[in-house]
Amino acid sequence: MFARISAVVGYLPAGSLANSDLAALYPDWSEDKILRKTGIRERHIAKADETAADMATQAANRLFATGNTQREAIDFLIFCTQAPDYFLPTSACMIQHRLGLKTTCGAVDINLGCSGYVYGLALAKGLIESGSASRVLLLTADTYSKFIHPLDKSVRTLFGDGATATVVEGVQADRAQIGPFVFGTDGGGAENLIVRTGGLRHPRTAESARERADSSGNVRTDDNLFMDGPAIMTFTLATVPKAVAQLMAAAGTTLEETDLVILHQANAYMLEALRKKMNIPREKFIVHLENIGNTVSSTIPFALEGELSPEREGRGRRKAMLVGFGVGYSWAGTYVTI
Amino acid sequence: MEAFYVGLAEILEIEASKVSSELNLTELAWDSLAVISTIALVDDQFSVMLDGKALAQCQRVADIEALIAKEKAR
Known part of the structure; x- marks a missing residue:
């Protein structure tokens, strides 16, 4: 099974x-x-x-x-x-x-x-x-x-x-349809993508609701989502290509044998930087965010939904690489047959 | 340096011919998105990763080039 x-x-x-x-x-x-x-x-x-x-x-x-x-x-x-x-x-x-x-x-x-x-x-x-x-x-x-x-x-x-x-x-199948998996965690990056208040560590207060502008002119409070974009880009470029290499080694496969690559749909500049760094051909590389944006844990399944559409029925199974990465820091990759 | 300047020009949304070591970043859209894109550009062109905070403090293109040289020497 x-x-x-x-x-x-x-x-x-x-x-x-x-x-x-x-x-x-x-x-x-x-x-x-x-x-x-x-x-x-x-x-x-x-x-x-x-x-x-x-x-x-x-x-x-x-x-x-x-x-x-x-x-x-x-x-x-x-x-x-x-x-x-x-x-x-x-x-x-x-x-x-x-x-x-x-x-x-x-x-x-x-x-x-x-x-x-x-x-x-x-x-x-x-x-x-x-x-x-x-x-x-x-x-x-x-x-x-x-x-x-x-x-x-x-x-x-x-x-x-x-x-x-x-x-x-x-x-019933003759081989696994999901897997292998690679996982990764680096809680050292926790501060770089965070909603600081509202949990038990830092309750919301009048002070936490005070608005502040950063050097790029963005306004937020400690009750809001904060993302250190440059730190996240550095983390991603350093981590995702390694995780992908690990995953392909664990699966005993190559990019050539991979039909589709579906990375977490963070934004176009990050996806393009990753695609270039890993030399992934455009035709295998799914970009699915134009009309929905970055939907966090839903980006990969939204992209998969598009690939599982009824028009594709009967066109044969494909091997798709899925890689999620971000807040935590936390990352994971796998292969699925769809 | 050529491809690096072309990339920087795209990020800063100016003509490539205007990019030189002396270009003053503080008069341009040198914001966090530009910094993010420059991290990716430098990684692509020179295979080194710059620190976002240090990069954000750069005032001229020469300052970015100095950061790249320092990282490459590590």
Whole structure:
């Protein structure tokens, strides 16, 4: 029995934030410059009362509406988010109830950002191939828009809200359909991508809500998302090519034998820097962020959804490399057959 | 240096002919996005990784070139 991805469905909230909206706020950045630099035209934004768990529920309901997966068949739920509804209970427990999944279903949250989908796949594979579960629903959702100061162009131009639902199930096959995996963690980078307050370490206070402008003219408070863009670029360029080399060695394969490369869709300048550094041919390299932005743990499954479209049915299976990296720092890579 | 100057010109959104060691960055859009893009450019051209904070403090192109030379000598 091997674990395999059998379906991926995304959900985007109705609200949108276009480059023209942003250019009106940031005098130094034209609409055209934002598109050229970030590769993003539009981001979707959750409503004030719409949470990550709401969006994940929507994505899952859409997946069930396709008729290819039955609710009763799900025996494990994994929800990846950094924006839970409550400290407790676990969002996945509430989602189990809202989706009407059976009560013999296991449910856990995992708190990871851009690496989260690949970690979720690793957990799902472990559950299935150890015989502990037969059909895992892996949900990803985040609402970074709720953390972002409207006048912080360093992050507001990049991040969009969104959710995805993936079914991982056990199938009879002659070889693994997911894996091998490589993982990595460097908590030394924690400060470089962070929402500092709101947890138990630093409660929100009047002082933490004080607005400050940085040297690039971006405004934020300690309650907002902070990203040290240069530090993240350095981390990424140093780490991702090594992780990719490790992954190909572990899989006993090469870039030539890889059909698709799907990296976390951070932004166009980072993707292009990585593509050049690793000499990945453009035709294998998926760029899927123009109309959704960087949706954190949902970027890889949104890109996969596009590759699993019905038009591709019957065109043969392909080997796709998936690599997530970011907040933590945390990273992970794997191969999936789709 | 040629390809480096062309890359810098793209990042700063000016003509490549205007880039020289003496070019004053403080009068241009030398913001965090420019710094991020320059980290990638320098890694691509010279295979060294510059520190973002040091790079952000550069006032002229010569200062970037000095950082590259220092990293290469390490």
